Amino acid sequence: MYPSRFRYEAPHSLGEAIGLLREGGDEAKVMAGGQSLVPLMKLRFASPELIVDINNIGGLDYHRADADGTLRIGALCRHVDLERSDLLKSTQPTMAAAAPLIADPLVRNRGTLVGSLCHADPQGDWASVVTALGGSVIAQGPAGRRAIPMADFVTGPFENTLEPDEIAVEAVIPAAQGTRAGGYLKLERRVGDFATVGVAVALETTGGTVRRAGIALTGVGGSTVAAAAAAGALTNRALTAETIEQAADLTAQAANPRTDHRGSAEYKRHMVRTFVVRLLSRDGDSAERAA
Amino acid sequence: MTTVHDDLGDQVASDVPMRRIKFTINGVRKAAEVEPRLLLAHLIRQGLGLTGTHMGCDTTNCGACTVLVDGRAIKSCTMLAVQADGHEVTTVEGLATASELHPLQEGFKQEHGLQCGFCTPGMMLAAKALLDANPDPTEEDVRWALSGNLCRCTGYQNIVKSVLWAAAKLRSGSASEPAQEA
Numbered sequence: 122m123y124p125s126r127f128r129y130e131a132p133h134s135l136g137e138a139i140g141l142l143r144e145g146g147d148e149a150k151v152m153a154g155g156q157s158l159v160p161l162m163k164l165r166f167a168s169p170e171l172i173v174d175i176n177n178i179g180g181l182d183y184h185r186a187d188a189d190g191t192l193r194i195g196a197l198c199r200h201v202d203l204e205r206s207d208l209l210k211s212t213q214p215t216m217a218a219a220a221p222l223i224a225d226p227l228v229r230n231r232g233t234l235v236g237s238l239c240h241a242d243p244q245g246d247w248a249s250v251v252t253a254l255g256g257s258v259i260a261q262g263p264a265g266r267r268a269i270p271m272a273d274f275v276t277g278p279f280e281n282t283l284e285p286d287e288i289a290v291e292a293v294i295p296a297a298q299g300t301r302a303g304g305y306l307k308l309e310r311r312v313g314d315f316a317t318v319g320v321a322v323a324l325e326t327t328g329g330t331v332r333r334a335g336i337a338l339t340g341v342g343g344s345t346v347a348a349a350a351a352a353g354a355l356t357n358r359a360l361t362a363e364t365i366e367q368a369a370d371l372t373a374q375a376a377n378p379r380t381d382h383r384g385s386a387e388y389k390r391h392m393v394r395t396f397v398v399r400l401l402s403r404d405g406d407s408a409e410r411a412a
Numbered sequence: 413m414t415t416v417h418d419d420l421g422d423q424v425a426s427d428v429p430m431r432r433i434k435f436t437i438n439g440v441r442k443a444a445e446v447e448p449r450l451l452l453a454h455l456i457r458q459g460l461g462l463t464g465t466h467m468g469c470d471t472t473n474c475g476a477c478t479v480l481v482d483g484r485a486i487k488s489c490t491m492l493a494v495q496a497d498g499h500e501v502t503t504v505e506g507l508a509t510a511s512e513l514h515p516l517q518e519g520f521k522q523e524h525g526l527q528c529g530f531c532t533p534g535m536m537l538a539a540k541a542l543l544d545a546n547p548d549p550t551e552e553d554v555r556w557a558l559s560g561n562l563c564r565c566t567g568y569q570n571i572v573k574s575v576l577w578a579a580a581k582l583r584s585g586s587a588s589e590p591a592q593e594a
Contacts, residue, residue: 122470122471123449123450123451123454124449125449126428126429126447126449127429127448127449128429128448129429129431129448129492129494131494131495131497155490155491155492155495156472156490159451159472159490159491159492160471160472160490162449163451163470163471163489164471172448174492174494174495176495201484224560225475225559225560226485226538226556226557226558226559226560227475227478227485227486227487227538227560227561228472228487228490228560230484230485230486231484231486231487231490231491312559312560313473313559313560
């Protein structure tokens with residue numbers, strides 16, 4: 122299979138790339154890792170007339186923490202860079218847990234986190250992780266940069282709020298209030314398959330009390346599910362068997378799974394609940410040990 | 413290199429947006445005229461005649477088309493040929509020398525790491541990327557590194573053994589047998 126014909130440009134600066142997007146309008150598409158876009162184009166689900174390949178733009182392959190702990194991930198930072206990152210291992214447990222579970226090693230060598238967010242697949246793992254962490258996407262267009270909270274970024278399956286002449290240049294994870302805890306659990310039939318169920322939990326705790334909580338779900342709704350009520354039930358409370366059970370129930374209620382070849386809706390909802398309990402119980406233990 | 417396009421009647425050949433690229437394949441520098449929608453796998457197989465790179469699923473699932481680009485294992489069915497411009501590509505044909513098999517190739521032979529052989533080139537290149545970065549991998553490391561490459565014959569056991577055999581051989585230098593049984 123091969124894509125329909127398109128014009129291809131590989132500019133060396135963001136300014137040039139944005140100019141090309143203005144020219145191309147709705148028919149232009151940005152390509153970073155291409156691990157979702159190329160398959161879509163081969164299947165002719167997408168037939169853009171103009172591809173703006175950003176791989177030749179220097180200085181976008183970073184991930185780094187500001188002095189205050191804010192994490193910034195550039196548009197060309199590959200999954201493999203995050204999988205191998207000591208910075209994530211020491212400061213971002215939810216992201217460090219998710220990175221090795223993205224697709225398979227070959228896709229991770231080329232695909233990018235920011236590209237995955239833009240693709241807005243309800244089964245994309247990074248969207249849940251960044252949602253749970255309260256992150257945002259920085260879009261750059263002709264008028265400059267703007268930050269779009271992840272909660273507002275995805276508008277539906279494979280739809281985001283970027284204007285046709287904007288490029289998502291960076292993902293931002295805000296600094297934690299206190300100690301970070303959390304993780305990502307993914308049920309998949311085999312490596313590289315989309316999640317049957319994925320659960321991202323991100324906690325910020327001080328002295329055994331949860332200051333901020335985020336829980337988001339992969340593969341159990343028409344888009345990434347943010348379990349806000351469950352997160353609210355944990356905030357300003359200690360992690361106890363009671364609060365964990367309550368959060369797990371509320372998360373399972375927020376899930377909106379469908380029965381398909383990966384499992385029944387009932388099974389998926391059950392797994393959501395189980396994963397929340399596992400993730401929170403683990404963090405309860407580690408918080409106790411640290412206390 | 414000559415590229416022939418299907419005349420689909422909608423666009424005459426002069427309208428096809430061709431691009432000139434330069435790249436290195438298995439250590440040899442090449443220049444090519446490619447249409448942007450040409451996939452790297454097709455450039456390798458049809459353009460360069462290197463049919464050791466196999467097309468399996470053609471949907472980014474199976475890893476049969478794995479090649480190295482600048483030392484990283486990627487799926488050549490999921491990268492545009494134009495994106496190889498300025499980069500270094502290694503295929504299975506780049507592993508052996510005229511007189512000697514690469515230890516990975518020898519390992520697959522010694523440990524019966526293949527049956528039909530279709531997934532083998534992709535397995536070898538994914539394994540090469542692993543061994544280049546980690547000369548002394550555990551069995552778990554090997555399984556993890558090969559988890560994007562599907563084999564429908566072997567059950568993977570002998571593939572993992574083959575890679576561990578090659579790792580031992582590479583570590584032991586030029587000895588004809590690996591220093592330790594994998």
